[in-house]
Amino acid sequence: xxxxxxxxxxxxxxxxxxxxxxxxxxxxxxxxxxxxxxxxxxxxxxxxxxxxxxxxxxxxxxxxxxxxxxxxxxxxxxxxxxxxxxxxxxxxxxxxxxxxxxxxxxxxxxxxxxxxxxxxxxxxxxxxxxxxxxxxxxxxxxxxxxxxxxxxxxxxxxxxxxxxxxxxxxxxxxxxxxxxxxxxxxxxxxxxxxxxxxxxxxxxxxxxxxxxxxxxxxxxxxxxxxxxxxxxxxxxxxxxxxxxxxxxxxxxxxxxxxxxxxxxxxxxxxxxxxxxxxxxxxxxxxxxxxxxxxxxxxxxxxxxxxxxxxxxxxxxxxxxxxxxxxxxxxxxxxxxxxxxxxxxxxxxxxxxxxxxxxxxxxxxxxxxxxxxxxxxxxxxxxxxxxxxxxxxxxxxxxxxxxxxxxxxxxxxxxxxxxxxxxxxxxxxxxxxxxxxxxxxxxxxxxxxxxxxxxxxxxxxxxxxxxxxxxxxxxxxxxxxxxxxxxxxxxxxxxxxxxxxxxxxxxxxxxxxxxxxxxxxxxxxxxxxxxxxxxxxxxxxxxxxxxxxxxxxxxxxxxxxxxxxxxxxxxxxxxxxxxxxxxxxxxxxxxxxxxxxxxxxxxxxxxxxxxxxxxxxxxxxxxxxxxxxxxxxxxxxxxxxxxxxxxxxxxxxxxxxxxxxxxxxxxxxxxxxxxxxxxxxxxxxxxxxxxxxxxxxxxxxxxxxxxxxxxxxxxxxxxxxxxxxxxxxxxxxxxx
Numbered sequence: 001x002x003x004x005x006x007x008x009x010x011x012x013x014x015x016x017x018x019x020x021x022x023x024x025x026x027x028x029x030x031x032x033x034x035x036x037x038x039x040x041x042x043x044x045x046x047x048x049x050x051x052x053x054x055x056x057x058x059x060x061x062x063x064x065x066x067x068x069x070x071x072x073x074x075x076x077x078x079x080x081x082x083x084x085x086x087x088x089x090x091x092x093x094x095x096x097x098x099x100x101x102x103x104x105x106x107x108x109x110x111x112x113x114x115x116x117x118x119x120x121x122x123x124x125x126x127x128x129x130x131x132x133x134x135x136x137x138x139x140x141x142x143x144x145x146x147x148x149x150x151x152x153x154x155x156x157x158x159x160x161x162x163x164x165x166x167x168x169x170x171x172x173x174x175x176x177x178x179x180x181x182x183x184x185x186x187x188x189x190x191x192x193x194x195x196x197x198x199x200x201x202x203x204x205x206x207x208x209x210x211x212x213x214x215x216x217x218x219x220x221x222x223x224x225x226x227x228x229x230x231x232x233x234x235x236x237x238x239x240x241x242x243x244x245x246x247x248x249x250x251x252x253x254x255x256x257x258x259x260x261x262x263x264x265x266x267x268x269x270x271x272x273x274x275x276x277x278x279x280x281x282x283x284x285x286x287x288x289x290x291x292x293x294x295x296x297x298x299x300x301x302x303x304x305x306x307x308x309x310x311x312x313x314x315x316x317x318x319x320x321x322x323x324x325x326x327x328x329x330x331x332x333x334x335x336x337x338x339x340x341x342x343x344x345x346x347x348x349x350x351x352x353x354x355x356x357x358x359x360x361x362x363x364x365x366x367x368x369x370x371x372x373x374x375x376x377x378x379x380x381x382x383x384x385x386x387x388x389x390x391x392x393x394x395x396x397x398x399x400x401x402x403x404x405x406x407x408x409x410x411x412x413x414x415x416x417x418x419x420x421x422x423x424x425x426x427x428x429x430x431x432x433x434x435x436x437x438x439x440x441x442x443x444x445x446x447x448x449x450x451x452x453x454x455x456x457x458x459x460x461x462x463x464x465x466x467x468x469x470x471x472x473x474x475x476x477x478x479x480x481x482x483x484x485x486x487x488x489x490x491x492x493x494x495x496x497x498x499x500x501x502x503x504x505x506x507x508x509x510x511x512x513x514x515x516x517x518x519x520x521x522x523x524x525x526x527x528x529x530x531x532x533x534x535x536x537x538x539x540x541x542x543x544x545x546x547x548x549x550x551x552x553x554x555x556x557x558x559x560x561x562x563x564x565x566x567x568x569x570x571x572x573x574x575x576x577x578x579x580x581x582x583x584x585x586x587x588x589x590x591x592x593x594x595x596x597x598x599x600x601x602x603x604x605x606x607x608x609x610x611x612x613x614x615x616x617x618x619x620x621x622x623x624x625x626x627x628x629x630x631x632x633x634x635x636x637x638x639x640x641x642x643x644x645x646x647x648x649x650x651x652x653x654x655x656x657x658x659x660x661x662x663x664x665x666x667x668x669x670x671x672x673x674x675x676x677x678x679x680x681x682x683x684x685x686x687x688x689x690x691x692x693x694x695x696x697x698x699x700x701x702x703x704x705x706x707x708x709x710x711x712x713x714x715x716x717x718x719x720x721x722x723x724x725x726x727x728x729x730x731x732x733x734x735x
Contacts (some may be wrong), residue, residue: 003464004050009070066142096195118170125187162186226257263299266488282489290459351372352694393671401655409650413668422620423574434470436547448544454479455494455501530583556588560657663733681720
């Protein structure tokens with residue numbers, strides 16, 4: 001038996017119930033051992049026996065329950081299909097909104113001046129019902145075939161009840177009159193429901209498209225070609241043609257094409273996309289290099305050891321795909337309720353019809369009673385409950401600098417109990433800065449910094465640039481260095497105003513015969529604090545030491561404190577060394593620290609917390625954070641970070657301000673509570689009216705058994721829902 005794992009794109013899903021149906025259909029296929037369908041990412045993760053089963057059979061099973069499957073390699077086709085779907089939804093939405101406006105004006109304004117023929121309203125409402133609302137009928141039909149009910153069923157039943165009752169009033173008003181009911185039209189109800197639901201669907205399609213974009217951007221980081229030695233000559237080949245054992249040449253500024261071991265040459269590499277480490281890493285013979293990292297300075301040659309799907313970057317891509325495909329789908333409250341509510345309402349309507357058919361004054365009376373039940377249960381307020389809170393809540397979030405991508409992210413963010421931060425670029429600024437200057441006796445901090453910055457003036461190394469920036473911040477005038485020489489991995493040597501100046505490690509000064517003396521104790525002390533110590537000497541005498549570090553952001557401590565006050569557990573994970581990580585953690589107030597963690601281990605750290613029962617929010621800004629962001633219950637990306645982190649995150653912080661993390665959780669909690677309140681309003685009024693519409697209060701039945709009363713109940717619940725949702729516009733985060 002040959003087990004194969006694949007992640008497949010599923011199309012046509014409109015709710016969490018859709019994902020459950022697809023998952024159920026796939027589980028029934030012989031040869032499938034594991035299935036996870038994620039509605040938000042529109043992905044199905046499968047493990048199957050490829051000797052017994054092919055992708056064609058899997059596609060057939062998906063299509064049999066009314067959905068589509070995108071074959072691997074056809075992602076561009078899927079993307080075009082999504083864009084077409086979005087364009088179609090927008091056309092239907094604008095048409096429906098225009099129809100609602102025309103009908104509302106006709107009923108509530110024009111009719112007070114001149115009579116408006118019911119036939120005119122019928123002409124406007126009909127294309128909305130059967131063109132704009134066609135997808136709801138198709139969804140309801142699929143549900144009916146599968147013997148279940150979902151939101152599509154609710155929409156189709158409710159709008160049809162309003163539309164066809166109005167159609168009966170338009171074509172046969174005598175039938176309505178015969179049962180003593182008031183002549184009333186509900187075309188505005190049916191069109192408004194469809195317009196509002198289309199608005200929610202449009203927002204959903206836009207949000208779900210982000211998942212595939214994240215993968216495409218990750219793939220875009222891979223080098224397209226590589227310079228390989230073939231027959232003693234440098235030959236440019238496609239990345240796919242690089243084989244294990246090939247000698248690869250990398251020049252300054254180029255991206256390393258595959259993983260391997262350096263054979264000759266020295267350079268500094270930016271490995272932040274893999275480790276999250278902001279400091280360049282010096283590389284020489286025997287050191288390992290990772291595909292996708294950027295060569296900053298010198299040229300070197302290395303032997304390829306991992307290519308294709310085995311490279312670290314390829315594994316990051318795979319981890320993101322798997323984490324997205326296996327994330328447990330968040331069941332929408334409305335869909336869960338609809339699965340129970342709709343069958344009950346339909347059953348009550350049928351019972352009402354049968355009872356009044358035998359005991360009522362005439363058959364039409366039974367029809368009107370059943371229609372009244374369906375109309376009062378029409379999902380106008382239910383359709384408004386989630387979208388209005390989501391629109392208002394996310395709009396308020398945008399004003400605060402918080403972008404929430406979907407209702408799923410909103411629901412989960414409000415329920416998290418653990419927040420895990422990346423360090424570099426998230427809790428810290430992401431670039432080295434001068435933190436300490438220790439001057440030897442007879443020297444001043446200013447003189448030490450001036451000489452060091454003058455020597456580093458033309459340096460391309462981030463540490464040297466940080467020293468130059470510090471001098472600029474203090475408005476120190478620098479001298480022009482001569483005979484500048486960068487010594488890889490050690491520091492720089494230059495002549496400044498006739499004096500020989502060395503800036504770098506103790507090893508550099510030792511090799512040049514310079515006694516470090518008491519300055520070494522200060523250097524060791526700085527290193528103990530997780531800082532990089534750069535010793536400075538002039539003409540063979542050590543004059544000081546400069547401490548550099550990637551310092552914590554000013555607001556990091558406040559953000560951590562707010563999260564703890566909210567009762568949340570706070571942790572930190574980083575690819576940096578333990579000493580540096582613990583120093584930053586102490587500074588910002590985090591006790592749970594996981595250091596020297598690679599990208600796959602970051603995702604594993606999140607998984608371990610989830611296995612313990614914690615609901616985890618991951619906060620990050622780098623490519624190396626993408627797997628953990630995708631694995632977390634909710635990923636929070638810093639807006640200034642890489643596009644990959646932003647696209648993988650469920651929530652994006654537009655401003656680089658960590659205080660937005662607790663604010664995002666608070667806003668999500670408030671919005672989720674608002675949605676629950678709205679659902680209560682939606683069900684309370686309608687459910688209260690159902691027994692009345694069914695004729696429980698027989699003595700006053702002729703007064704209450706009226707679709708207008710049912711519509712009034714719906715309108716009242718809708719007003720309650722909208723008014724409640726608008727309260728979120730005044731939301732202010734605590735702290």
